[in-house]
Amino acid sequence: MKIVLIITDYGSFNNFLSDLAIRLKEDGHEVSVITSETRVINIQDKFDYLAAGIKFFYVDFPRGFNPFAHYRSSKKIQKILDSIVPNIVHIHFTTGIFTTLFAGRVKYRTLGTFHGLGFPVLSGLKKQVFGAVEKFCFGRLDKIYVLNEVDYKAVKALGYKNVEKYETLGLGCDLSVFNPDNFSETWKASLREELDIGVNDFVFAYTGRFVNFKGYDKVIRSFLKLYSKNSKVKLLLIGGNDPIHPTGLTENETILMNNCEGIIHIGFTKDVASYLSITDVFVFPSVKEGMPVCVIEALAMGVPVITADSRGCNEIVQNDYNGYVVDVTDDNWSGVYEKMEQLIINKDYINQFKSNIQQDRNDYDRNRYVICEKSRYEQYSSIEK
Template sequence: MKILIVITDYGSFNNFLAELAVRLSRENEIHVVCSGSNVINIVDKFDYTKYNLTFHTVAIPRSTSIIKLIKSAREIRKIVKVINPHLVYAHFTTGIFPAIFFKKRNIEYWGTFHGLGMNASGGIRKIMFSIVEFFCFLRLDKRFLINNKDYKLVSNMFKVNTLKYNSCGVGCDIKKFDRNRFTEVDILNLKQDLNIDGKFLITYTGRFVEFKGFDLVYHSFVKLVEEFPDEVVLLLIGGRDPIHPTGLTEQEEIDLFKNQSIVNVGYTSEVEKYLAITDVFLFPSKKEGLPVCIVEALAMGVPVVTLDERGNSDVVRNNFNGYLVKSISKLSDINEIVEKLNYLYLNRNVLDMLSSNCLKRRETYSRSFFVEEQLNLINVFKSKVKK
């Protein structure tokens, strides 16, 4: 069977869909359409040349620019015409819209929304996302959501062929994200290499963008340092996104890289190594589907402090494996985040309890559940195609 996977950029494909695509390629002809950008810039998980995978580069915009999306839709239409796949499976709103804009008859179209824009935006952006996403809902043969809030919204509008992943989003590699892989010596050596031995370590993973709460991370940490100078460290894993603001002023961005208590690792394929030395994972994102970075932290036994928003609240439970902060205002959010971090710093027994609880549901975070669930769905469709 021929399957065409459409996803916004190569970095997202490599990070989220690589395992599924490789498994599918064993018995199917797989084509991948994505832009060549590497927003999540990590080394390739596989040597894709060894598999039945063909990549097609299309400049898919990471925005709701209708003109740019339609332009990319024309390019995708040409590819579909040549390949003539049995199934087009698109991911993210910005990948789904151009994939189905020129929908071809006699081809099945599926789409996974990794966080609806209409459910996490305001003003003109909410209107734009609502128009684009509703158009997508109408034209898709199957709609997939990955969190409860999005699923409830869409399933109320389209009761048939609207499904929610049973897996924990796309999950993570729990063999890789396993704290038992790291000895006490490994942990001590890494802390010494970073010159943070004996410090309380808070980690943030992701793009340095405002809608992921990066500004809240910075301001909360600066305030925490005032209370515990030379005792706490912020570890940043990721980097800037050229099309989205950080939420910081120019001077704050300068201070960010001058602050001796902030360690900037950049993008890395060894996130698990840094989570192994982390005390608390701070990810106060306002706009998530179901964040992989939180799943990775929980799999490593690291308690999470995040905002009480969709996706985050699907996996984090108050006083069990972390804390959910009700977002009221920027100042209020910062104060409550600092309060939670302060409490965990002063109460290591509570921190240990939360860490232990993180590991109780560890098996459910496995990416294998996502892969197997998708393989089963596609195999059911494949059996119908053969008939």
């Protein structure tokens, strides 16, 4: 079977879809990837894709609304598809789906996975714009996939019967990598020493792009307030800036962050599990997610999570069970601060959360997603377009 995976940038493919692509190749399928050479998630390759025989085709995916740019890229993508003649085309992310289908429906069975729709959670003009783009995409897909219940109900309410919600927790994560048992106490002590983290320091972590809708600004503000009262706290920032989206911090807050000795800048890395192994609490109050992989990775490592009461996040984290779910708005981050402070003071909560997390660990397995995806491809390959 010939399968084409389309995703907006190479970094996202490497981080999210590489396990699936490798498994499909191992099963004897022909796998091609259409993506841009951009690495929004800039980590080392997880596999040797060339040796595995995965074919790559590079196309720019415009991030703006220039119709001519989308049309040019769409025509290029569809020309590549015609050269492959695939059984299945599976596109990820709204931008990837919109660009691919801008010039028209493709000739091959086309599946689209939206990692977080805009129209169910936005308001005003943005809701209208995203709604128009997303409905445009819905009408040109054979199958619509979403990651969470909010998006599923919203698409169903529009009358689309070809929508399905993933039965797994999004794309999950690799439990062989995100496994706390991989890291000995000696190894963790060495890493803490390397990062100048004291034996009694309490460690928070944030993973992802440094953008305001992911709650980055709220994490920084909360931590700076904590640090002003208690220098025995540290914050690991794992990720980096996105040139398109603002951090949400003022110029003065950025200066304070850069000068704060308690904040440790890790950058983008494929060794996220290493840093989570020395993390006490993961903080990710994002208000715009589909099903956040970084939260799944933290839980797989046995780390309790403070997150926002928002779509996707509140389907993974249960309040007072494996972490805290708090209300946040652009101007309100007090709940994030309060829960961070509470867990520093009362570590018994952390131990109870860890016990609950351990019971659910298999739910976070990316292999569940890979198996389900392979089953979908086998199902749809037997249906004529």
